[in-house]
Amino acid sequence: MQTPRGLFISFEGIDGAGKSSHIAALADAFRAQGRTVTQTREPGGTPVAERLRELVLHEDMDALTEALLVFAGRRDHLRRVIEPALARGEVVLCDRFTDATFAYQGAGRGFDTGVLASLEQWVQGDERQPAGQLRQPDMTLWFELAPEVAAQRLAAARAPDRFEAEPAAFFARVHAGYAQRAEAAPARFVRIAADATRHAVWQQITAAMVRRGWLAIMVAAQAGPR
Ligand SMILES: Nc1ncnc2c1ncn2[C@@H]1O[C@H](COP(=O)(O)OP(=O)(O)OP(=O)(O)O)[C@@H](O)[C@H]1O
Numbered sequence: 001m002q003t004p005r006g007l008f009i010s011f012e013g014i015d016g017a018g019k020s021s022h023i024a025a026l027a028d029a030f031r032a033q034g035r036t037v038t039q040t041r042e043p044g045g046t047p048v049a050e051r052l053r054e055l056v057l058h059e060d061m062d063a064l065t066e067a068l069l070v071f072a073g074r075r076d077h078l079r080r081v082i083e084p085a086l087a088r089g090e091v092v093l094c095d096r097f098t099d100a101t102f103a104y105q106g107a108g109r110g111f112d113t114g115v116l117a118s119l120e121q122w123v124q125g126d127e128r129q130p131a132g133q134l135r136q137p138d139m140t141l142w143f144e145l146a147p148e149v150a151a152q153r154l155a156a157a158r159a160p161d162r163f164e165a166e167p168a169a170f171f172a173r174v175h176a177g178y179a180q181r182a183e184a185a186p187a188r189f190v191r192i193a194a195d196a197t198r199h200a201v202w203q204q205i206t207a208a209m210v211r212r213g214w215l216a217i218m219v220a221a222q223a224g225p226r
């Protein structure tokens with residue numbers, strides 16, 4: 001049997017936008033269709049990158065240090081998990097990728113996006129990519145939610161990490177950073193109106209998958225967040 005083409009789908013949004021339960025549901029839907037799914041996250045996804053995640057989420061550091069650590073983790077994650085899974089024809093569902101670095105370290109912290117673009121070239125543009133191309137997701141689902149609504153959801157959910165403890169103004173900048181990334185890559189980004197019921201959010205996600213021919217309508221209709 002022919003190996004299916006690997007699919008790389010990332011999920012983005014400010015903290016509390018509601019990505020997590022939908023990633024698990026989408027993984028189930030792809031599996032129901034016979035695909036092998038690698039469900040992963042950033043920062044993290046490998047033993048090395050998970051250790052870096054602990055540092056980034058809980059230790060005090062400046063924006064350059066944050067950027068270097070998230071890109072170091074990404075490099076390991078790409079080499080050990082994402083690229084091999086795509087080469088095997090799997091579906092890779094990744095909770096955040098490089099758009100988060102531009103949104104959080106770039107727009108949120110005000111760090112130089114030119115430096116981030118250089119790091120992106122080093123990490124995502126190695127010998128395995130066609131000349132001049134960077135590894136990027138095939139699709140990025142951007143869960144768009146007003147920062148104040150996300151803050152209310154998070155307040156009820158868990159103790160905040162370093163990012164979640166940031167003030168509303170930080171998340172307004174992160175939100176604007178995502179909007180800029182979406183505008184720059186309209187073919188890759190799909191905006192998900194996340195201020196809706198879980199069911200309505202799920203319908204937007206599956207509609208995007210069906211439009212691309214990645215998910216059958218029947219499978220999409222039968223699956224959903226638990
Ligand atoms: N559509 C929704 N309506 C209301 N509450 C929701 C909705 N989706 C998720 N939530 C709740 O909001 C909180 C944050 O959701 P979740 O953890 O899925 O967000 P997230 O985007 O994965 O956040 P983070 O990136 O910070 O991990 C949870 O308590 C979750 O139950």
Ligand SMILES: Cc1cn([C@H]2C[C@H](O)[C@@H](COP(=O)(O)O)O2)c(=O)[nH]c1=O
Nearest residue numbers: 015042043070096097100101104105163
């Ligand atoms: C990839 C990436 C992530 N971050 C931030 C964004 C979030 O606040 C945390 C991850 O927490 P989550 O609950 O798993 O969403 O890390 C970042 O600042 N830069 C990045 O590149």
